[in-house]
Amino acid sequence: MTVAADPGADPGVDPKSELSGRGSVGDVVFRGLAVTAASLILVALAAVFIFLGIEGIPGFNVDEQHYAGQGSFMGLVVPLLFATMYAAVLALIIAVPFSVAIALFISHYAPRRIAVPVAYVIDLLAAVPSVVFGLWGAVALGPYLVPAHAWLAKNLAWLPFFDGQPSGNGRTLFTASIVLAVMILPIITSICREVFAQTPRLHEEAALALGATRWEMIRYAVFPYARSGMVSAVMLGLGRALGETMAIAMIASPKVLISLFIVGTNNPQTIAAHIAQGYKESTPDRLSVLIATGLVLFAFTFLVNALARWIVARGRAK
Amino acid sequence: MSIQVKDASIFYGDFKAVEDVSMSIKPKSVTAFIGPSGCGKSTFLRTLNRMHEVIPGAYVEGKIQIAGQDIYGPNVDPVAVRRKVGMVFQRPNPFPTMSIYDNVLAGNKLNSKRIKKPEADAIVEKALRGANLWNEVKDRLGKPGMGLSGGQQQRLCIARAIAVQPEVLLMDEPCSALDPISTAAIEDLIHELKSDYTIVIVTHNMQQAARVSDDTGFFNLKAAGQPGHLVEFNPTKQMFTNPDNPDTEAYISGRFG
Ligand SMILES: Nc1ncnc2c1ncn2[C@@H]1O[C@H](COP(=O)(O)OP(=O)(O)OP(=O)(O)O)[C@@H](O)[C@H]1O
Ligand SMILES: [Mg+2]
Numbered sequence: 058m059t060v061a062a063d064p065g066a067d068p069g070v071d072p073k074s075e076l077s078g079r080g081s082v083g084d085v086v087f088r089g090l091a092v093t094a095a096s097l098i099l100v101a102l103a104a105v106f107i108f109l110g111i112e113g114i115p116g117f118n119v120d121e122q123h124y125a126g127q128g129s130f131m132g133l134v135v136p137l138l139f140a141t142m143y144a145a146v147l148a149l150i151i152a153v154p155f156s157v158a159i160a161l162f163i164s165h166y167a168p169r170r171i172a173v174p175v176a177y178v179i180d181l182l183a184a185v186p187s188v189v190f191g192l193w194g195a196v197a198l199g200p201y202l203v204p205a206h207a208w209l210a211k212n213l214a215w216l217p218f219f220d221g222q223p224s225g226n227g228r229t230l231f232t233a234s235i236v237l238a239v240m241i242l243p244i245i246t247s248i249c250r251e252v253f254a255q256t257p258r259l260h261e262e263a264a265l266a267l268g269a270t271r272w273e274m275i276r277y278a279v280f281p282y283a284r285s286g287m288v289s290a291v292m293l294g295l296g297r298a299l300g301e302t303m304a305i306a307m308i309a310s311p312k313v314l315i316s317l318f319i320v321g322t323n324n325p326q327t328i329a330a331h332i333a334q335g336y337k338e339s340t341p342d343r344l345s346v347l348i349a350t351g352l353v354l355f356a357f358t359f360l361v362n363a364l365a366r367w368i369v370a371r372g373r374a375k
Numbered sequence: 376m377s378i379q380v381k382d383a384s385i386f387y388g389d390f391k392a393v394e395d396v397s398m399s400i401k402p403k404s405v406t407a408f409i410g411p412s413g414c415g416k417s418t419f420l421r422t423l424n425r426m427h428e429v430i431p432g433a434y435v436e437g438k439i440q441i442a443g444q445d446i447y448g449p450n451v452d453p454v455a456v457r458r459k460v461g462m463v464f465q466r467p468n469p470f471p472t473m474s475i476y477d478n479v480l481a482g483n484k485l486n487s488k489r490i491k492k493p494e495a496d497a498i499v500e501k502a503l504r505g506a507n508l509w510n511e512v513k514d515r516l517g518k519p520g521m522g523l524s525g526g527q528q529q530r531l532c533i534a535r536a537i538a539v540q541p542e543v544l545l546m547d548e549p550c551s552a553l554d555p556i557s558t559a560a561i562e563d564l565i566h567e568l569k570s571d572y573t574i575v576i577v578t579h580n581m582q583q584a585a586r587v588s589d590d591t592g593f594f595n596l597k598a599a600g601q602p603g604h605l606v607e608f609n610p611t612k613q614m615f616t617n618p619d620n621p622d623t624e625a626y627i628s629g630r631f632g
Contacts, residue, residue, distance in 0.1 A: 169431070263468040263532075266426055267482035267539065268458030277481065281472035 109352040116349030119342040125313055125335075130346070134353050136315045140325030141354065144230060144305060145298035147319065148237035153291055156242050160249035165275060176250060183243035191307030194236035199227030199308060206231065206320040217317040230324040233308040237301055241294040248293065252286030253279055292365030299329075299358050306330035328354040376442040376459075376542040376573050377402045378423060383437035384602070385418050385427060392418045394602035396437075398592060405565060405574045407584040407611065410594030411626070415603030416577045417465075417547050419594070423575065424460035424545055425453040441543065458482070461536035465548040467528035469520035469535070476516040478531055479503060482539035498538055506534035507564050526557025533564065537572070544568065546576040550583065562587050581627055585615050593623045 116123075117130045127133040159179060163172045203225065210223035260278040269277060280287075309324040316325050332347045378400040385393040393415035400406050408416045421427040422435050425446060439446050446456045461482075469478045479499045483490055490498070499516065503509040508530040512523070520531050529549060536544060546565075550558040565574060565587045578584050584591055592608040607620045618624045 259464065259466060259468040260470065262426065262429065262464065263470065264481075265429055266424065266457055266462040266464075267485060267535065268454050269485050270454055273485050277470060281470065284472075 106355065109348060109355055112345055113348035113350075113352040116342075116345035116347070119346060123340070123343045123346045125331075127313055130349065133313060133346070134328075134350055136313050137326060137328045137331050137350055138353060138357065139315050140230075141299055141327040141329065141357075143317075143325060144234055144237060144327050145295055147230070147234035148241055148298045149291060149295055151235060151238035152242045152245055152294060155238070156245035156290070156294075157249055157287070159242075160246050160253055161275060161279075163246075163250050164253035165271065165279065176247070179243050179246050182239070183247075187240065187301060187304055188307070190236050190240050191304040194232055194304060194308040195228055198236060199229070199232045201227065202232055202235075203227045209320050218319050221318045221321045223320050224322045228308050229321060230305075230309050230319040233305045233324070234319070236304045236308060237298050240301060240304060241297050244297060245290045245294040248290035249283065249287055252283040252290075256282045288368055289365065292362065292368075295365075296358055296362055299354065299361065301329060306333040378543065378573065378575075379438075379440040379443075381438040381440075383419070383422065383435060383439060385415065385422055385435050386433065387418075387430065388432035391602040393594075394604050396605045398605060398608045400573065400575060401590065402573050403569060403571070404589040405569050405576060405587050406590045406592065407588035408575070408577045408592045408594060409579070409581065409584050409626070410603070410606075411596065412579075413603070414594040414596045416594050418603075420545050420547055420575060420577055421462075423543070424462055425456045426462060428453065458485075458539060459541050460543040460545060461539065461541035463529070463532050463536055463544065463546040463549045465551055467525055467532050467552065469523075469528050469531050471519070471521050473520060474517045475512050475520050475523070475531060478520040479534050479538050481535055502534040502538035503531075505537050505564075505568070506530045507560055507567075508534055524557075526553045526560065529553060529557070529561065530564070533561070537568070541572065543573045543575065546574065548577050548579065551579065558583070581615075585611060591615075593618075593620070593626065595622060595626070 121128055124130060124133045127136070159175070163176045163179075167175060203223075206223040206227060206229065209219040209231075210221065213219040214221075256279045260282060261274055264274040264277040305327050306329070309326075309330070312323045312326060313331070314323065314325055316323070328350045332351055335347050336344065378398075380396055380398050380400075383393070383396045384391060396419060408420065410416055418427065422439060423441075423446075427433050427435060435447060441456075441460065445451070446460075469475075470481060473481065476499055479502050480490070480495055483495070483498055500509060500513075503512060508527060511527060512518075512531075515522075520528065523531060529552070533544075533549070550561050553561070562583065565576065568574060576584075576587065588611045590608065591611045591614045593606045593614065594603050595606045596603050607614065607618060607623045609619065613619075614623060615627060618627065
């Protein structure tokens with residue numbers, strides 16, 4: 058339809074330029090960029106999934122010899138999945154209290170001139186490549202922790218985690234979990250710090266004016282406000298821990314097994330480490346088994362994240 | 376509890392917000408602070424329970440005594456001061472994740488005090504009755520405090536403040552976010568609370584100051600960028616009929632139109 062054919066249109070004014078204006082060019086460009094970026098991510102994710110599917114599905118059912126002595130795909134993947142989860146949870150148990158404490162220190166305890174450099178150093182930690190952490194764990198931290206291993210095996214042997222012959226070189230799941238904890242600490246810390254710092258002043262002052270100490274104020278105002286943010290932070294940390302390859306592969310000498318024992322020489326092996334260690338010496342069949350385990354890890358991480366979103370969303374709705 | 380202020384100057388870092396205020400607030404009375412925006416009423420009010428210093432870089436000079444005790448003395452714990460001097464803010468601020476019941480008890484549960492259930496029930500009922508809210512909420516004490524109307528939330532905050540039985544109650548424009556009916560309810564409440572507490576209230580509403588207060592302090596700025604100061608402090612009746620200072624008269628009559 059042309060303007061002239063429209064009797065209702067005022068010929069003097071182009072309604073488009075009046076209402077949507079040239080000022081919105083920036084909006085259009087930005088929206089285009091944002092939509093493109095978002096779709097690209099989705100496409101990449103789908104591409105990875107399809108790749109894993111095509112290359113991995115044959116790996117569910119190949120000759121027995123390719124399952125690292127476990128007989129079947131399930132026999133291989135269940136212990137691997139167990140170990141992946143186990144190592145990630147151990148790392149979280151270590152990392153979360155530290156992260157929350159550091160984040161609180163930065164947001165609510167330290168004066169600005171100390172808080173800013175501390176936050177910066179923690180963020181830098183996130184930039185250290187996994188290999189470096191792995192090397193550090195295997196060469197420096199592991200040997201250093203040998204006495205700790207011995208002590209734990211001697212004194213806390215009533216816990217299944219420490220019941221057994223301690224490792225003599227410290228290259229264990231215990232050491233690996235600590236290294237993994239250091240690796241996921243920056244992301245948890247920085248998200249927690251952000252949400253802590255956003256606590257409304259009004260609520261903080263409500264607590265303080267009632268005669269709350271600083272810690273009580275944090276319990277009354279900061280934690281309730283930050284709860285869903287903290288859950289997201291932990292879940293993102295978990296996601297990173299699940300996928301971390303090099304550290305565990307480099308530190309622990311792993312076997313495919315299910316065991317809670319973490320200070321010994323035989324360590325349960327994670328999926329990521331299993332792939333990292335296995336894929337050099339691979340035949341095509343062995344490779345598709347490895348990719349199939351990767352597919353399982355992908356699906357599993359996806360589920361964990363979906364669960365996390367759901368928990369966060371539910372926390373918000375309340 | 377009487378409050379004595381001598382030569383108080385109040386700073387935000389390098390910026391002097393309030394200069395040389397001296398006044399004497401009578402126990403079990405209502406004192407109102409009036410004055411144009413930015414003259415330091417809130418700032419001054421917050422020095423009376425040491426809330427001013429929670430802002431980084433903020434500090435106070437001069438002497439402030441409550442019941443004869445210097446609240447800025449070297450051995451005084453600000454937390455202890457705030458337990459004795461309660462505060463109600465301009466915007467209602469119940470704790471969003473807590474129920475009505477827990478909101479009222481929030482102050483009582485601080486300092487890891489354990490309260491038995493019957494005692495807690497009694498405190499909650501007394502405070503809510505004191506804040507004229509009991510009848511409206513007694514059937515839904517377990518519901519979140521945020522589910523109340525603005526006026527009810529503000530009365531909940533008053534209940535929370537009086538549940539710890541402070542000696543002084545500071546209120547910074549407690550009605551500015553409320554409708555006339557809720558405002559009237561809170562003004563009535565202030566009248567009742569006066570028999571137990573020393574009340575200091577900041578308000579922009581001249582009629583409100585005239586209605587609720589016994590004494591009034593008028594704060595003003597000498598010029599923009601200058602610190603605020605106390606122009607006149609007198610019984611409310613005198614302030615509104617025959618003030619000492621022509622500036623007071625101009626401000627009050629200007630507002631009255
Ligand atoms: N957190 C702060 N940091 C720095 N300066 C501040 C801060 N809060 C207030 N001020 C300044 O202190 C002065 C007094 O502010 P205050 O809030 O006490 O005024 P007020 O009399 O309560 O005003 P209103 O009637 O608008 O509430 C103002 O110049 C203000 O800009
Ligand atoms: Mg104010």
